[in-house]
Amino acid sequence: MKQHKGKxxxxxxxxSGYQVKALAERLGIARNTLYTRMKEMDLDDSFILKIGKIIHYDFSIDFPALDTSQSSYVEEPQVLYKSAGYRNPDFTQLQELNRKYLKLLEDYNKLLKILILLANSNELMGIKKEIMEFLENEEKQDEI
Known part of the structure; x- marks a missing residue:
């Protein structure tokens, strides 16, 4: 079955969180035209590559046969969408908080790995057991 490229x-x-209106403007087409193009089952590779460069997405993951050599689109300098009025300030703040939260989770996981390594290397079975129980409890709470 053939992929529906538009979808x-x-x-x-x-x-990506990129607003369709802003994307259409960057592509030099009307917003309605962009919506119409996304309904097409077979989009042109160059059009897909243009969108990918603007929204910073690698479509070669979704379309392995995508010919990236035909990309002649040169992206214009990034516009600050806060000042242009394209982005909702709440959405921007949410993205920033999400980025900070993910960083904290990554640091937390690194710390737990370090603690496990220390417990293993020093044969501190009590600490290791407590860490493992804590991780199991965390996993159970995530499932709820």
Missing amino acids: IVEEAIKK
């Missing part, structure tokens, strides 16, 4: 591109745009 895949539309999903990538939604996940």
Whole structure:
């Protein structure tokens, strides 16, 4: 079965948080034209590559046969969308908080790995057991 390229591109745009109006302007087309193009099952590779460069998404993951050599699109300098009025300030703040939260989670996981390594290397079975129980409890709470 053939992939519906338009739907895949539309999903990538939604996940990126990039506003369709701003994307259409960057592409030099009307917003309605962009929506119409996303309904097409077979989009042109160059069009997909243009969108990918703007939203910073690698469509070669979704379309392995995508010919990236034909990309002649040169991206214009990034516009600050806060000042241009394209981004909702709440959305921007949410993205920033999400970035900080993910960084904290990564640091937390690194710390737990270090503690486990220390417990293993020093044969501190009590600490190791407590860490393992803590991790199991965390996993149980995540499932709830």
